[in-house]
Amino acid sequence: MTGITKGFFGALANDGVDFDLQWGEVHALLGENGAGKSTLCSILAGLYHPDGGEININGRPVELRSPHAALEHGVGMVYQHFRLVDRFTVAENIALGHPDATFLSRSKDLEKQVEHLSSKYNMPVPADAGVWQLSVGEEQRVEILKLLHRGVQILILDEPTAVLTPQEARNLFRTIRSMAEEGRAIIFVSHKLDEVMEVSDRVTVLRDGKKVGTLPTSEADPASLARMMVGRDLEMPARREGVPGEPVLTVSGLTADGDRGFEAVRNVDLEVRAGQIMGVAGVSGNGQRELAEALTGLRPVKAGQVFLGGVDITRSSVLDRIKLGLGFVPEDRLGTGLAKGLPLAKNLSLKSYRAPPLSTGPVISKRAVDQRADELIQRFDIRGTRPGLPVSLLSGGNLQRAILAREISGGPKAMVAAAPTRGLDVAATEAIRTLLLEERDKGAAILMISEDLEEVLALSDEIVVLYEGRIIGRLRPDQADPEVMGLMMAGREVDLS
Amino acid sequence: MSFTIGTREILAEPRPLPSKTVRYLVPVLSLIVGLMIGAVILLASGHDPIAAYKEVANRGFLGELPMIGTLVIATPLILTGLAAVVAFRMKIWNIGAEGQLIIGAVAASGVGLALGEHLPGWIVIVLSLLAGVAGGAFWAALAALPRAYLNTDEVISTLMLNFVALSIMNYLIFSSVSFWRDAERLTFPSGRFIADTAFLPRFWGRLHIGIFIAIGAAVLLWWILRSTKWGFEIEVTGDSGRAAAYAGIGVNRKIxxxxxxxxxxxxxxxGLEIGGVMHNLDPRALSLGVGFTGIVVAAVARLSPIGVILVAILVAGLNNSGVGLQTMGIPDDIVLLLEGIFFLCVVGGEWFLRNTIRIGVAGQPVGERSVP
Structure with a gap:
């Protein structure tokens, strides 16, 4: 790809980007959110048409006018948001859109082909299961198998690990390597330095739509890549001890059912004090989401009690909890934390529109909503916005800034923050962590649920480890070496003394 | 998406947010395309399209009598259009405006008959219109409560309640000697007439004040959706139910x-049909289908309350000119076909709001040029 240029709203998402990919290599595309990685890949996958520049495959210029045309040239992309038909089985999804597939394709033959592919690449999926029954990691495997089944030679993976557990990510890396060894070319989009170092042969770094450079991974080190990506040296907030005060959020014997009916949170006791960050570590799927929802009123409590500032909120509505000063930064930003089709200003007033100055009686003042939004946009440095545009067009880091801006400006007594920096680039991660620490220092009690061990260690004043819905260990950050944490997250009880 | 015509290649790609010009231009252009397709069909069926469209203009819109007729037809259409708008904005699919209209008419005529002789006219008018509102609201509540608390599908329940409402009205007039029925007319059963003091005032031929009530309701709804907490909550809930629950909005009560x-x-x-047009409950005359047409009106108006006023008048004008077209020898089926094509074009034109089209020379990179 040479000189690729593409603009949106008058801003260039790609500005004269040159990119070369060799057969048999894993080429990482590294950059912060909004650096133009996804745009570049979407152009190669035929979804967008470049305003300028050209694409050559095997030395011949090609026109990739649609995802279909790209597939015919052997280029396929796994998007961040999967495009599978929930009601169909795995095999049917894989056959869907395949040129040889007919209306009456024998499903048994199909399932056999799928099983063959999935064992060859070590990507176990149940071929006859419906997609709605699969986990996110399995769905991703189906997407990859679908492309392999179509004979794709150039495979683009757009932030594939954002939705995976560390375990699943490791399996994916093995699959990626084996595909490259067969001679396929793989573009691996990420902003996680460790992953890029682990899986790629070469790295191309993008910043603000421009290429910063391409280099072999063996000649790169995380620090220099981070500098290329951000354009400056990073400083992670130095850990300062919090000054814990009175207990604010007290949970005793909390038990709640998961979506499938069994107990996802079991007999959890917690006490989060003012000015304290309590980190909840654990591998995803061990009751984190259910715990957050039960605390914030989105999931019924089966047994146990929750107190906020001395008030029993076990059976309180979501609204009553908000009014009592419980903030919530949910794991699912677009769709739960933000209404994705609404503009930023309205999303920023999602919790404050009920009272003056934003509304008087039943009437909302549009001017007050906009004014408040302007204040928050400035104060929290939310970028890339134009009034009136749906918030879904913002980058991940700015989405999270918007949620935190809203929750923090409500002056919360306590806050539940789930996966606060997941999927964010280095600069946004730093900003979000700083905000959480500032909020703690102002006296908020923060329960931070995170699968990112490094984050838990960096921010928490106290750590609990969740395993199968239960708290399996409690410790201070200085007691938490990776081995201890790893054992606990795997379900072992550890004697710390 | 792309395809090639000769040496030209036509490409489509998603447009994140349509500009104002595009938003207004696209429906107008779509309608013109619809008119052209309609002309082809008229020609093919052996009719003169220009004469037919002239007839539509003359019978539906131009002049005093056509306009009065059109506005009388438009009045209930605006309200059923608004009924669809408010529900569809929250992605609640109320397909039951027809039944709600019927129960509203039953309630309004019941109150009119019961009080018409005893109270001053204007009090009866207000009470009977309120009874109409209450009747329709009650009928919708029968579907709303199970939707909110038992998660039954409102499409099925509101649709089925249409047939129940229709059966109730038929029973009251055709199959029983009810309070509503005129007991003296046996061969052609129909409803008793309300006292003429309780008729809605007319101000222009047979055009009654209902048109102002309907337009007023549209403006009020526009303001409510745009500027109140209630409207904001509908917007949030319609966009994402989970975000609404997260923000503390009681989604079930909202539904x-x-x-x-x-x-x-x-x-x-x-209620307005009873007070302003019919003055009795008559299943044969109660404009059947208005509830369903309201859904089309709302869709064509892209769920804008103000747009509903314009679209309802347009649709009413087409209906009003149907008789004229039939006297020209154009069968009713062709008239319905034409209406269908116009709506299809306008609704289908939506696609151009979500996508930009670029035209380039096949085999060469495409420039920045775009047309709506």
Whole structure:
């Protein structure tokens, strides 16, 4: 790809980007959110048409006018948001859109082909299961198998690990390597330095739509890549001890059912004090989401009690909890934390529109909503916005800034923050962590649920480890070496003394 | 998406947010395309399209009598259109405006008959219109409560309640000697007439004040959706139910209130038909299908309350000119076909709001040029 240029709203998402990919290599595309990685890949996958520049495959210029045309040239992309038909089985999804597939394709033959592919690449999926029954990691495997089944030679993976557990990510890396060894070319989009170092042969770094450079991974080190990506040296907030005060959020014997009916949170006791960050570590799927929802009123409590500032909120509505000063930064930003089709200003007033100055009686003042939004946009440095545009067009880091801006400006007594920096680039991660620490220092009690061990260690004043819905260990950050944490997250009880 | 015509290649790609010009231009251009397709069909069936469109203009819109007729037809259509708008904005699919209109008419005529002789006219008018609203709201609530608290599908329940409402009205007039029925007319059963003091005032031929009530309701709804907490909550809930629950909005209560308001608007349409046009409950004359046409009106108006006024008048004008077209020898089926094509074009034109089209020379990179 040479000189690729593409603009949106008058801003260039790609500005004269040159990119070369060799057969048999894993080429990482590294950059912060909004650096133009996804745009570049979407152009190669035929979804967008470049305003300028050209694409050559095997030395011949090609026109990739649609995802279909790209597939015919052997280029396929796994998007961040999967495009599978929930009601169909795995095999049917894989056959869907395949040129040889007919209306009456024998499903048994199909399932056999799928099983063959999935064992060859070590990507176990149940071929006859419906997609709605699969986990996110399995769905991703189906997407990859679908492309392999179509004979794709150039495979683009757009932030594939954002939705995976560390375990699943490791399996994916093995699959990626084996595909490259067969001679396929793989573009691996990420902003996680460790992953890029682990899986790629070469790295191309993008910043603000421009290429910063391409280099072999063996000649790169995380620090220099981070500098290329951000354009400056990073400083992670130095850990300062919090000054814990009175207990604010007290949970005793909390038990709640998961979506499938069994107990996802079991007999959890917690006490989060003012000015304290309590980190909840654990591998995803061990009751984190259910715990957050039960605390914030989105999931019924089966047994146990929750107190906020001395008030029993076990059976309180979501609204009553908000009014009592419980903030919530949910794991699912677009769709739960933000209404994705609404503009930023309205999303920023999602919790404050009920009272003056934003509304008087039943009437909302549009001017007050906009004014408040302007204040928050400035104060929290939310970028890339134009009034009136749906918030879904913002980058991940700015989405999270918007949620935190809203929750923090409500002056919360306590806050539940789930996966606060997941999927964010280095600069946004730093900003979000700083905000959480500032909020703690102002006296908020923060329960931070995170699968990112490094984050838990960096921010928490106290750590609990969740395993199968239960708290399996409690410790201070200085007691938490990776081995201890790893054992606990795997379900072992550890004697710390 | 792309395809090639000769040496030209036509490409489409998603457009994140359409500009104002595009938003207004696309429906107008779509309608013109619809008119052209309609002309081809008229030609193919052996009719003169220009004469036919002239007839539509003359019979539906131009002049005093056509306009009066059109506005009388438009009045209930605006209200059932609004009923669809308020529910569809929250992605609650109320398909039951027809039944809600009927129960509204039953309630309004019942109150008119019971009080018409005893109270001053204007009090009867107000009470009977309120009864219409209450009747429609009650009928919608029958679907709303199970939707909110038992998660039954409102499409099925509101649709089925249409048939129940129709059967109730038929029973009251055809199959029983009810309070509503004129007991003296046996061969052609029909409803008793309300006292003429309780008729809605007319101000222009047979055009009654209902048109102002309908337009007023549209403006009020526009303001409510745009500027109140209730409207904001509908917007949030319609965009994402989970985000609404997260923000502390009681989604179940919201569903009930929205469906009740939607039903109330449809019921008001029934009340206005009784007070302004029919003056009795008559299953053969109660404009059947207005509830369903309201859904089309709302869709074509892209769920804009103000747009509903314009689209309802347009649709009413087409209906009003149907008789004229038939006297020209154009069969009713062709008229319905034409209406269908116009709506299809306008609704289909939506696609151009979500995508930009670029035209380039095949085999060469495409430049920045774009047309709406």
């Amino acid at each position: 009930v209130s929205v469906l009740v308001v939607s039903g109330g608007l449809a019921g008001l349409a029934g």
